[in-house]
Amino acid sequence: MEPDLFTAAAEERQEKDPAGSPLAVRMRPRTLDEVVGQQHLLKPGSPLRRLVGESGGPAGPSSVILWGPPGTGKTTLAYVVSKATNKRFVELSAITAGVKEVRAVIEGARRATGGYGKETVLFLDEIHRFSKAQQDSLLPAVENRWVTLIAATTENPYFSVISPLLSRSLLLTLEPLTDDDVRGLLRRALSDERGLKGSVGLPEDTEEHLLRIAGGDARRALTALEAAAGAALDQDESEISLQTLEQTVDRAAVKYDRDGDQHYDVASALIKSIRGSDVDAALHYLARMIEAGEDPRFIARRLMISASEDIGLADPNALPIAVAAAQAVAMIGFPEAALTLSHATIALALAPKSNSATTAIGAAMDDVRKGMAGPVPPHLRDGHYKGAAKLGHAQGYVYPHDLTEGIAEQQYAPDALKDREYYTPTRHGAEARYADAVEWTRQHLGRKRS
Incomplete structure (x- = not known):
């Protein structure tokens, strides 16, 4: 039996008895105009609209x-x-399906096309979970247009999808849904x-909590709304109270206004807890931000800043960890992004601390703002153009790589700043070796102690 027969039967039942289907299924868009978000893909004449035949141009590739x-x-x-093009809709998950199931669907699609002229989507x-060999099995169906293949992935397809399939496909990038998108839905x-059907109301505070629970996931938002609405109606309530929603979804509403004081206060507390090396407090504030529906990219940005501001050279691995976390968060989103943010927060909180990079650039910028700049020493100026030598530019410059110790005793800073020292290293963690290095280099540069 073909695996899509169950899907077809379920769709037929849902169309005949929509009231018995989950709210997320009942509210599933029937046309592109009903789709929430993704406006960059839905413009007139876009590849997606051509695919469903809304444009006079060619339909384009049969794989998306x-x-x-x-x-x-x-x-x-x-x-x-599938609905817009009047085609059969067959859904498979790469988590549970294999080559056998794919071949069965393809064979069923060929029979449907030849038997009663019904094409298949x-x-x-999660195509990224298919091996190379499994993805290869899709190529004949794509090349011969036996099916319209629409594959979904949460991972970068340039790394997770084989080149032959990628080159034959239209790649569409979907953006996270905004709160306004989900609110409209x-x-x-x-x-x-x-x-x-207007059977129950949704007060503003309950709606805000629903948006936080959803985290930009439309299906999650509708599922929670349906459960809360059912509970409210069972209790003869005309509106879904915040208490009813909390009880229904087992999630307390965190007092956290993403546009108000709580947003900045909790974010500040997270960073100060990391700075103070209190890993448990840092995790508490991170959890509050996550539960309140904070944008994970905002959290990741704060962690990257903290890695340089509060840790710096005491642990040079802190910034790469924070940057890697930000990249991972951008790719995977919530809920899995919580693990990545926890990973980075723990690493930063337990790292040795140094703010020397912060104070060093602050002092240097302060001098520049005061007008303490001065001309670049002649021997450091560009000497690659004709006439530079006559001006004395680049003359007398000592190339450090020509010296045994790799450091030349010559002036680098402008005259007004030649003895100014901005970097004051700590001896915390890995920065101890930088402290030794800066002392040695300053001596060999012939610098006077300030």
Whole structure:
């Protein structure tokens, strides 16, 4: 039996009895115009609209790869394409399916096309979990247009999808849904005939908590709304109270206004806890930000700043860890991004601390602002142009690599700053070796002690 028969039967039941389907299914867009977010993909004449035949141009490739974080509408777009083009919709997950299941769907698609002229959209979720050999099995179907393949991935397809398949596909990048996107979807679900039909209201504080719970995931938002609405109606409530929502989803509403004092206070407390090496307090504030629905990219940016501001050369690995965390967060999103942020927060909190990089650049910039600059010493000026030698530029410059110790006793700073010292290293962690190095180099540069 083909694996898509179950999907087809389920869709038929949902169309006949939509009230018995989950809210997220009932509110699934039927056209591209009903899709929430992704406006950069939905402009008139876009490749996606050509794919569904809304443009007079060619339909384009029969394979599409949707790349984006969870909950951004990859399955929805595949479903809309199938409906708009009147094609069968078959869904497989690379987590549970293998080559056998793929071949069965492809064979079923060929029979459907030849038997009653019904083409097939094959939606393959999490294609990055397929091996190279498994992805290779899709190529004949794509090349011969036996199916319209729509593959979804949360990982960079240039690393996770084989080149032959990628080159034959239209790559569409999906952006995370904004709070306004999800808010619009919730309000539509409350009033729409396919949704809750105005049976219950949603106060502002409850809506805000729903948005935090959703974390930009439309399906999660609708699932939580449906559960809370059911609980409210069971209790004869005309509105979904915050208490009802908290009880239904088992998530307390964190007092945290992303545009107000709480946002800055908790972010400040996180950084100061890292600076103070209190890993447990830092994790507490990180958890509050995550539970409140804070943008993970904002948290990652703060960690990168802390790595240079408070740790610096005491642990040179701190900044690479923070940067790697920011890159990972941008690729995976919540909820998994919480693990990455925890990893980085713990590493930074337990690292030896030094603010020498912060104070050094601060002192140097302060002098510049005071006008303490002066001309560049002649021997350091550019000497590559004709006439530079006549001006004395680059004359007398000593090339350090020509010397045994690799350091030349010559003046580098302008005259007004030749004895100024900005960098004052600590002896915390790895910076101890920098402290020894700066003392040695200053001596060999012939610098006077300030």
